[in-house]
Amino acid sequence: MKSIDELLILSKNTAILAFNKLEELDRKNIKSYSLSSSIPREFKSDADHIIEKILIDELSKSDLNILSEESGLNKTSHQSSMRFIIDPIDGTVNFLRGIHCCSISIALFDNDEAIFGVLALYPSGDIVWGGKDIGSFINGKSLKVSSISNMNKSILCTGFPSRFRFNSSSYSTQMELMSKFSKVRMLGSASQSLFQVAKGSVECYSEEEIMFWDVAAGIAIVEGAGGRVKVLKSDSDFVLKVTADNGLLDLSGLNK
Numbered sequence: 001m002k003s004i005d006e007l008l009i010l011s012k013n014t015a016i017l018a019f020n021k022l023e024e025l026d027r028k029n030i031k032s033y034s035l036s037s038s039i040p041r042e043f044k045s046d047a048d049h050i051i052e053k054i055l056i057d058e059l060s061k062s063d064l065n066i067l068s069e070e071s072g073l074n075k076t077s078h079q080s081s082m083r084f085i086i087d088p089i090d091g092t093v094n095f096l097r098g099i100h101c102c103s104i105s106i107a108l109f110d111n112d113e114a115i116f117g118v119l120a121l122y123p124s125g126d127i128v129w130g131g132k133d134i135g136s137f138i139n140g141k142s143l144k145v146s147s148i149s150n151m152n153k154s155i156l157c158t159g160f161p162s163r164f165r166f167n168s169s170s171y172s173t174q175m176e177l178m179s180k181f182s183k184v185r186m187l188g189s190a191s192q193s194l195f196q197v198a199k200g201s202v203e204c205y206s207e208e209e210i211m212f213w214d215v216a217a218g219i220a221i222v223e224g225a226g227g228r229v230k231v232l233k234s235d236s237d238f239v240l241k242v243t244a245d246n247g248l249l250d251l252s253g254l255n256k
Contacts, residue, residue: 011106014058015120018104031096042162051088059084069213082110085216091189103191107216117217130224145227145246146200154203156181157193163209194218198225204245212238
């Protein structure tokens with residue numbers, strides 16, 4: 001099996017290859033989509049499937065299993081506790097509508113432990129990577145979380161993912177969360193939000209009913225930048241509540 005360093009190089013090269021394809025799809029305006037029958041607010045695009053194929057074809061060279069948002073678990077004959085977690089386009093709606101940035105997301109996990117994450121940021125082309133044992137970087141430049149400890153001076157990234165349940169209880173919880181911070185931003189991409197925590201532009205990210213593949217790479221990158229991540233699992237497969245911050249905020253009460 002390839003070493004962690006070799007797997008990281010493979011992941012970065014794969015992200016660059018996929019980014020180049022996404023640029024091409026954008027130029028050709030290949031942005032057709034449908035809405036999921038099981039999750040009515042979830043968009044599925046042709047671009048997602050095209051990028052997914054590139055990621056799986058390249059990462060399969062590692063002989064590791066690959067868990068993808070689009071096709072589920074792609075198994076190999078190789079027995080390992082490590083697997084890749086991929087999201088071909090995290091922020092599909094942003095890409096389709098030209099609203100904001102999105103990411104091509106690749107993560108390597110050993111069971112539930114994040115080893116590293118790699119993001120190709122679109123449309124900038126920046127490559128971000130990181131993990132707890134390797135630090136975090138953007139185009140080779142080190143990333144570090146912010147040093148702000150006062151929540152009244154802090155910025156929160158959050159959102160309402162496709163599976164978010166809109167009811168009085170969830171409204172109350174979300175409003176209480178947002179009221180604790182000076183400013184709130186919704187970027188439409190969990191990986192982009194976690195990247196903002198890692199680079200010190202915001203102090204915290206918190207989102208409920210978010211999917212594992214949306215946050216996998218970002219979790220590793222925040223940890224590599226010196227941040228703190230709390231993950232709570234739900235009764236549904238791969239559905240999480242994730243809170244990530246710079247490690248200096250008093251988040252008691254947010255991770256119930």
